[in-house]
Structures are given as structure tokens and as C-alpha cells.
Amino acid sequence: MTGAQRPRVAFQGERGAFSEDAVHQLFPKDAELLPCINFEELFNAISDERADYAVAPLENTLAGSVQRCYDLLLESRLHIVGEAIVAIKHCLIGCEGASLQTIRTVASHPVALAQCQHFFAEHPLIRPVAADDTAGSVRLVMETADPMLAAIASANAAQIYGGKILARDLEDHAENYTRFALLAREPVASADADKLTLVLSLANMPGALHQALAPLAQAGIDLIKTETRPIAGRPWEYRFCLDLAAFAADSAVSSALQEIQQCSAVQQFRVLGSYKSARNLSFKMAKEFATK
């Protein structure tokens, strides 16, 4: 990124994808959007400098970790410099003239369709059809202009393609969030970074993980999430990706990290990034706040 130019931010999906909501959250002022067809393309865009940042989904509160993104992140030399949490609110989107009575087919990404099973159970005449993309399905619906066809996608996608929102909150579980990592080629030192992600590989011996976690437990550092990914070519061996609630500036944190690195059980050790955590308010917590 040079001077006052807008940052170029890559995300996976078409315009209007939920990933785009994460970009707007992380760059509220302005950003040059670079939609990428798949996760490989997303990581290529930043590695070969067509983008300054990439926004990659790492986990959804219902579906779990986005395994392919974890693998691409661990294979890359990129750094996590921020994160965003997007509430996944599925809308039913049709063209002019469409209504719940006219539509017979609803296209969307398979994960989105799977998250709206109650809707399909309540509307047995409407058939779900898998598509590559949530937002891309809206584009398709608007291109065909067929009142029998609708899509499931974000409200933002309806706006971008001029679709009509026929129903909101189609998701079975209200507590549906996706967490995105903001990736950059260089780390960013930030005084308000309160979260840290590291990746470890461990010797194949009893107590290895327990030993590696000891410095964190002793320093009272909260382990927010652990993710285990297989190491290609070494069957039944794994890398551990650990998210910690930890201020990088805190000397107790740097001591604990040093101790982990010196553990006999720890082989690979890398800090993937230190960054400000996204506002972690769940639906329930937000309601509790609102009623106080």
C-alpha cells in the first residue's frame, strides 16, 4: 500500500458475499475490493502483491473451522493483523414479481442451504439447489428474472444486485457467526493487540501437549481455541494452531512464549500474529447488554 491510496483487500466469493461484510467491518472508510473465485486465489492475490490484505474465514460457530483456509494460512508466510466477526443472517432473495408463493427452487452455497433446514421443512414445495456461492446465486436469480427462482444470501447481496428480500433470518440457529482473519505480508505492531495466534508442532511423546501448554497455564493466559491440522506426508502427525487471549506487549506473555519455544516437546514454533480481537458479543450476550 503506498501513500494515501485505498488499501486493496482480497476476499473469497463474488460481490455481496458474507466475506465482503468482514471487509467493510475492517475497513469502514474505504477499500478497493478484490473478489477471488476460491481460497487458493485469495491467498495468491496477497502473496503476489495484487492485494495489500486478504480477509480469510477461519471458523463458523456452527460448521466449525474452515480447514482449507487454515492449511493455506499455515503453508503461507502471511501474518494475522486483525480479525472480524460477521453475524450470518440468511435472506431469501427473489426478482421482481417473486413471492413465497411463486418460488419453487432456491439456490445457494451448500453450507448456507444446510443452515436453513427448518425453512425447507416448512415449505415442502420449495426445493434447495446447490450453487458455488451465496452472492453469485442472487446474481443468477436477477439475470434469469424467473419468479420461480430465489437465492439465499446476505442483505448486502440483495442490495448489490437489486434483488427483493422475501424473508429474513432463515437460519435455523440464531447464534451463527463467522470469524475472519485479516492477513498481511508483514506483521503490524499494535498497542491494543489483545489476541495472539501461534502454531506448534510437537514431538510424538506422552505429555507433549500438556508440557507445551504449561507456560500458558502458569501465566494465567486463556487459550481461546485450539485447531489441529494434519501434516501432509507425515500420517497421523499434526500441527496445533492456538489462539490466546494475550497482550503481545505484556512481559508475562513474551516470557511464556519463550518458555514454550524452549520445551523439549516443541518442534516447530511460529507466531502467526498479534492483533486486536473482534468484538466477541454473541446474540445472547448482546441481548443481556441491551436489557441492562
Place this chain on the structure above:
Amino acid sequence: MTGAQRPRVAFQGERGAFSEDAVHQLFPKDAELLPCINFEELFNAISDERADYAVAPLENTLAGSVQRCYDLLLESRLHIVGEAIVAIKHCLIGCEGASLQTIRTVASHPVALAQCQHFFAEHPLIRPVAADDTAGSVRLVMETADPMLAAIASANAAQIYGGKILARDLEDHAENYTRFALLAREPVASADADKLTLVLSLANMPGALHQALAPLAQAGIDLIKTETRPIAGRPWEYRFCLDLAAFAADSAVSSALQEIQQCSAVQQFRVLGSYKSARNLSFKMAKEFATK
């Protein structure tokens, strides 16, 4: 299962799926095969007693954990009573008259296609096409009898549908294995059970996982794998599924399990099963053995 009847064993996929290889490994004498269209159907088949056993893939050494199977297992009341490891060897399968020169399109499951990228890079005239199933693609190829069409699937699928194997070992990585769990409605006590799987949920406090692992470390029990799954409705909270190298009959193991259960950080605790581990020989290890 009653008397001398053959056990009814459910697996996901069509006849000839890699899961069927796991069934043959676990029931070398004979079994009544019950193919299931998806993972939900697989778990339903055993829960509502249409099958005596279900064979469920839990992890692949390249793609990682099969998240949907983990979730269905954790939601169920089923028990792990055995496991199998299947080497994933992808074959290119065509009909009579087909050859590497005639084929232009290759259908298979997206994961199988993704594991054969070198083949497609070396054969730019051949286009991969996603299908529901590896074995089902072979059935389709044989039905259409089009020498321009081929499938990627197991050698067993070629045999079942009468397909011709045009090329073998299409996979990019030789070290490609899938581990399957054998599931039953009741646990099976077995003297040679050397592996144990448990599921935990932990209090949201620093050091919780470290505390829960301490009894294992102290008893010298090897942690083979950890898997983290989100808890639906409780954003950013997780269940841990732990595979241990542990003889259930060993008193040190039962003491360690009891200690874990009594940890203040441990909320949910359940033993999913105690069973004989599958022969864990990797390709490399097998070669080393062979040259000794």
C-alpha cells in the same frame, strides 16, 4: 445382530466406495452391506436398528477431520468399537474402448479430484468434473459407455461395475489414508482394546485444557489426536475429542480417566469407546519394514 446371521453394516457412498474397503477390513468373513446416501442416513441406519454397525470416516491424512461425522458421532449415543485405516489409491476408470488418449472428462468426488492435481496438470486436455461420489461416478461412466468419459475411484469400484483401470496411483501424495470408526449401539468389552476416545467440554478459564491433560501426562498416556468441535448455540465454546493410546483394562488408565472427570475445569465427560487400534503402518514405515 441375532445368532449366526451376517452383521448388517452401514457405510456412506455407493457400492465400491472407499468406505466399503473399511467394511471388508473390519468384517473379512462376510457382512451384509448397507450403502447410505449421506452421513445423516448412515447414522440414522444404525440408530433406528436397520444396521448392526456403521463405518464412519473420521479423518484423512491430507484433508483432515471429517467434521460432519465428528458432529453426528458427538450428538449420537453410539460407541466406537473398532477402527480401520484404508490407503486411498485413486484409479482412473473408463469403459471398454477408453484410453488416456480418448478421455476428455473425468468425474469424481471433489476431494478425490483435489487429490489428483498433478494428473490434471500433466493432461491439460482432460477436464475434472465434480460428482457426488467416487464409486457412483464409475457406475455413471459404465452406464453412458462413452470412451471420452472416465472416473476416479477405487480399484474395487472398477471391479464392481466392470470398469477398465486406465491408470493407477493418481494421487499427488502417496501418504493418503482415511481412518474409519466402527460404531455400534452398545460398547464392546475387548481385552485387546489399546485405544480409547473421550469427549470433554471445559470451563472457560485459563489453564483448563492443561489441567484436563495433566492426569494423562502423569500416567504417561500418549495423546494420539485432539479434535475441537464447536458447540451449537454457544458461540466460541468447544468440545474436545481426544484419542488416547491406552488399554482400558490398565488400572493406571482408569485412574487417569477418573482424575480427569474430577477436574474442576471439566464439565462434560464421556468415553466414546475403547477398541483395538488399526494397524497404523504408513507407506514410509511399511517400506522401512520391508527393507529390514
